[in-house]
Amino acid sequence: MAEDGRNSGRELVLAELRAADKFVVISHEHPDGDALGSLVAMQEILTALGKDSLMFVDPCDFPLPDEYTFLQLRGLIDAPPADVDERTMIFLDCGNLERTPAPEFQREGALIINIDHHHDNTHFGTVNWVVPEASCTAELVWDLMHGLGVEPTPTVAEALYVGLITDTGRFMYENTSPRAHRMAAELIESGVDVNRIYHRVYEDVPYPKLALLARGLANVERYDDGRLTVTRLRASDFDAAGAEESYSEGVIDHLRALRGTAVAALVRDRLANGDGRAPRKVSLRATDERVDVSAIARAQGGGGHRQAAGFETAMSHQDLVVFLRQEIAAQL
DSSP, X not given: OGGGTTTTTHHHHHHHHHHOSEEEEEOOSSOOHHHHHHXXXXXXXXXXXXXXXXXXXXXXXXXXXXXXXXXXXXXXXXXXXXXXXXXXXXXXXXXXXXXXXXXXGGOTTOOXXXXXXXXXXXXXXXXXXXXXXXXXXXXXXXXXXXXXXXXXXXXXXXXXXXXXXXXXXXXXXXXXXXXXXXXXXXXXXXXXXXXXXXIIIIIOOOHXXXXXXXXXHHTOEEETTTTEEEEEEOHHHHHHHTOOGGGGTXXXXXXXXXXXXXXXXXXXXXXXXXXXXXXXXXXXXXXXXXXXXXXXXXXXXXXXXXXXXXXXXXXXXXXXXXXXXXXXXXXX
């Protein structure tokens, strides 16, 4: 495994996990399946080792996406603990500190363990283990679990499996590797109910989410012979559908599947506006291997993977479309 850099930083991370006694496990804002699965699994692994560990999710990120509410969030906190200065910070699936909540966790002198698979990770940690070749951050947590000699409980196995299937697009994205399938096989052998998790994550859809999808599909725009496919979800669309903000998850997958699309973009209003952040969130997906959407996102202060990235913006919809068309044309 050394050929993909997987061992670089791994032993240092294992040493820190063994040596420290108190931890806080943190991920990025708007946590997805990989972030939440990695959080839950790491929290459970540390607890199994007898560590004093807490798992932080920002109050702004609640309610969590409906498809992940079955995950068990033991040790959950929504504010930095009083003894935060005594705890080692573990950041999971977080490409940079700008994507993390609660500045109290970023204090000077803090011991930060940074575990991630984003290729544009800024290596902000005291100890960094960044493996772009990994299919998901959950794969790295699975690796650490083995290194620490911890057997997966049903809770850990399910959390890791959720991280794996969501970040590989149910094993359809190009980041799906033989190792990802081996990980899946091991988790299934340990007792993961594949059908139940698939149903819970992908099929147990509340009606307002379906209604929001219908509005998103009705708003589709295509540019440059279809190379850019865009839809927009306004606050009024969420209101009309009776949908929560997290119900926009999955809309973009319908756009990326459209024939001729090189880049799909979902532009949605942030419902929790008024916090000083940009009013709209842009999600990007690339189907053309020549396009790196993480580079497009970084130009606006965001980031992500080559095929999946995002950023927040205050640009008008018209200016945003012009920007995206120019960026895509420059890469093609």
